[in-house]
Amino acid sequence: MLKITDLSARVAGKDILKGVNLEVGAGEVHAIMGPNGSGKSTLAQVLAGREDYEITGGTVTFDGQDLLAMRAEERARAGFFLGFQYPVEIPGVNNVYLLKAALNAKRRAAGEPEVDAYEFLALIRQKMKIMQMSEAFLTRGVNEGFSGGEKKRNEVLQMLVLEPKLAVLDETDSGLDIDALKVVSAGVNTLRDPKRAVVLVTHYQRLLDYIAPDRVHVLSGGRILKSGDASLAQELERRGYDWVSESQVA
Amino acid sequence: MNTALSPAAPAQSPALRAFAAQWQSRPADALWPVREKALQRFLKLGLPTTHDETWRYTNLRSLAAQSFVDAPRKSRSDIDPEQPLSLLGRTEPSVSLLVVNGHPVMPAAGSLPDGIEICSLRELAGLDPDTLRRFLEPLSDADQQRWALLNTALFLDGLYLKITGTVSVPLLILHVAAGDGADDISYPRIVIDAAPGSSATIFEHHVAQGEHTPLNNSNTHIALGRGARLEHYRVYSTGAGATHLDSLVVRQDQDSHCKQFTIALGGGLVRASLEVRLDKPGASLDSYSLLVGHGDRHVDCVNIVTHGAPNTRSTQTARAIAGDVSRVIFNSKVIVDAGAVNAQSQQSCRGLLMSPTAEIDTRPQLEIHADEVKCAHGATIGRLDPDMLFYMLSRGLDRDTAQSLLVYAFLADVLTGMSVASARASIENALIAQLPDSQTLQKFR
Known part of the structure; x- marks a missing residue:
């Protein structure tokens, strides 16, 4: 599904990613953990196609295609989804319109007919129910006046509507209380199937109590220093990130 | 004939000589003294130069060489009925009045809704010069009012609208500029006199027809009586070659409310001034400006709002967009006189640059002579937010x-203030037509 080979990237003249290698297969859930400033969010943004991040080396293939050669909107239409750590507020652009435009862009790219208004509303109401979101959402601007938790729910809602092949969720758990965390996790879990993959970028092991990962990676200093199964997350929780850095040096 | 004129300053440029010559042809009626005073003052000020504070960004030097003549009087049959002239949709009940080169085409008796009476200014000058005189006295001596002075001196006719009650349908004044030659000038003048407790919605839509668009020196004077409410729109949609100098003056009595929209679409050069006096307690103003520049469009908007009484309130919301090599200027000033305690004012101007060669200049100003006031102002100019753009692309x-949606969203603060649905729709349509990917955008509305 996703193969990252020796990926390096620079942001504002500073090298952030220094040779990332990662392979995610269909049906898998991976977690990328790591301390602040390790490059987790940069990796997520680079994969989504942020243009002001300069790729200095390496390759990324997504579903057999050269991901780095695609523009952000092409990646989205091909089935890539980024759940933002800090979803931006866009006052004046209605939530539902954006979502409908996004879905139709994807459908057009796949040669499918556009969704009609009635069908779309039914779909979005069904997904809103899963995410336990209020009707007010339908009339508001994109993320406008949403709390941190509502913004994260909205990211997952968008993901559920767009049904991506690969979702990278950048700290979707941060800022959530325990009830919201459960809702968000349940939302993500509904997307788990043998044809899709999910990459969770997170600080904490907490999220992984609700979404069991197949693989856990530790990103630090712009490289993946350690990979393992779900037990690695628990060990990290117990021993801290320094343990990985130190054991790597040793 | 006015033969007694001896200008205080000799008219030096062909344009000033032409204005003086036009004055000679004006009738000597009861309003002659006030009009002559206005002319004298104008000739003394002369044409503005970029050294004048409020004309820094708008160069009218090319006008000086023109020998202006009055644009022709035309009738309804001279106006091309095929051209879509109405701002309001056909489904919206409304009443429209036609003004061609400043000359009103008077509607048939009985065609006006309840709550409104109209007569031509020419008629009013004969019947009730005292009433008209009240609307000819300048509100201030400010140099940006010079074109209003010229209009006062030289207007040939116009419309007097007396709002006597609640007017239930919007009233559309369609100003058509249609000249016969390159040196034509017109002086459209509208007076809106709203009686205490009355309410109305009035549009002034400026369009042009034909090869020659006269230099348009238009003026609207609004007086709101106690508790009167008015929603007023001025929409400019003339073509690329047009030059339009428009002055709007609003005087507000106690507890009156004015919602004013200034909307610059189309092309050419527009200078739009707005001067409002909130001279009685409780008077309030919400002013909205939507200024769109593309091609080599030049839009210069100057607002001055004076709080002259306690508990007055004003907001000014301006959204400017400039693309290509266009230039958009928005200067606003709020003056709070001594004694105008508890005055509240807010000025918000946001500019959006769509090309590296476009320019937006904005300057909100405050001049406060009273204590206990709440005045805020803010101005920002920028490009489309890259984070918002990336979010939508992703x-x-x-x-x-994505870009067009963001532009549209940028304008939303002004658009959502409009109460007349069909006007909002047609203004939105006109705006959207200027944006890339307009067909897709239509679906978002």
């Missing part, structure tokens, strides 16, 4: 669609 939207 959801699969086309770049053009």
Whole structure:
């Protein structure tokens, strides 16, 4: 599904990613953990196609295609989804319109007919129910006046509507209380199937109590220093990130 | 004939000589003294130069060489009925009045809704010069009022609208500029006299027809009586070659409310001034400006709002967009006189640059002579927010669609203030037509 080979990237003249290698297969859930400033969010943004991040080396293939050669909107239409750590507020652009435009862009790219208004509303109401979101959402601007938790729910809602092949969720758990965390996790879990993959970028092991990962990676200093199964997350929780850095040096 | 004129300053440029010559042809009626005073003052000020504070960004030097003549009087049959002239949709009940080169085409008796009476200014000058005189006295001596002075001196006719009650349908004044030659000038003048407790919605829509668009020196004077409410729109949609100098003056009595929209679409050069006096307690103003520049459009908007009484309130919301090599200027000033305690004012101007060669200049100013006031102002100019753009792209939207949506969203603060649905729709349509990917955008509304 996703193969990252020796990926390096620079942001504002500073090298952030220094040779990332990662392979995610269909049906898998991976977690990328790591301390602040390790490059987790940069990796997520680079994969989504942020243009002001300069790729200095390496390759990324997504579903057999050269991901780095695609523009952000092409990646989205091909089935890539980024759940933002800090979803931006866009006052004046209605939530539902954006979502409908996004879905139709994807459908057009796949040669499918556009969704009609009635069908779309039914779909979005069904997904809103899963995410336990209020009707007010339908009339508001994109993320406008949403709390941190509502913004994260909205990211997952968008993901559920767009049904991506690969979702990278950048700290979707941060800022959530325990009830919201459960809702968000349940939302993500509904997307788990043998044809899709999910990459969770997170600080904490907490999220992984609700979404069991197949693989856990530790990103630090712009490289993946350690990979393992779900037990690695628990060990990290117990021993801290320094343990990985130190054991790597040793 | 006015033969007694001896200008205080000799008219030096062909334009000033032409204005003096036009004055000679004006009738000597009861309003002659006030009009002559206005002319004298104008000739003394002369044409503005970029050294004048409020004309820094707008160069009218090319006008000086023109020998202006009055634009022709035309009738309804001279106006091309095929051209879509109405701002309001056909489904919206409304009443329209036609003014061609400043000359009103008077409607048939009985065609006006309840709550409104109209007569031509020419008629009013004969019947009730005292009433008209009240609307000819300048509100201030400010140099940006010079074109209002020229209009006062030289207007040939116009419309007097007396709002006597609640007017239930919007009233559309369609100003058509249609000249016969390159040196034509017109002086459209509208007076809106709203009686205490009355309410109305009035549009002034400026369009042009034909090869020659006269230099348009228009003026609207509004007086709101106690508790009167008015929603007033002025919409400029003339073509690329047009030059339009428009002055709007609003005087507000106690507890009156004015909602004013200034909307610059189209092309050419527009200088739009707005001067409002909130001279009685409880008077309030909400002013909205939507200024769109593309091509080599030049839009210069100057607002001055004076709080002259306690508990007065004003907001000014301006959204400017400039693309290509266009230039958009928005200067606003709020003056709070001594004694105008508890005055509240807010000025918000946001500019959006769509090309590296476009320019937006904005300057909100405050002049406060009273204590206990709440006045705020803010101005920002920038490009489309890259984070917003990336967010939308990352959801699969086309770049053009995403950009247009953001532009549209940028204008939302002004658009949502409009109460007349069909006017909002047609203004939105006109705006959207200027944006990339307009077909997709239509679906978002």
